[in-house]
Amino acid sequence: MFNNKFKQKSLLQRFLFFFGLLFFLLYLFCGIALIVSKSLPFQMEDNHRILFGVVLIVYGFFRFYRLWNTNMGKD
Numbered sequence: 660m661f662n663n664k665f666k667q668k669s670l671l672q673r674f675l676f677f678f679g680l681l682f683f684l685l686y687l688f689c690g691i692a693l694i695v696s697k698s699l700p701f702q703m704e705d706n707h708r709i710l711f712g713v714v715l716i717v718y719g720f721f722r723f724y725r726l727w728n729t730n731m732g733k734d
Contacts, residue, residue: 672730679726686719 668676693699693712703711 668730676726676730679722683719683723683726686715686722690715690719 690712693715694709699708
């Protein structure tokens, strides 16, 4: 069912879907990297670094949720 709907999308809609997935993965990776890494090229306290990483991860999932709803909502 998903594959059939995906084939019916225009080239622009498919490009925007993959672009949205790319940015979701980018936010997720940056958030995890901020939480895990100890040495950064700039000074940041540990609490702020972890909080900023969590915010990036949550924002990435929010973008993915919106992307999924807009693509699955359109028939």
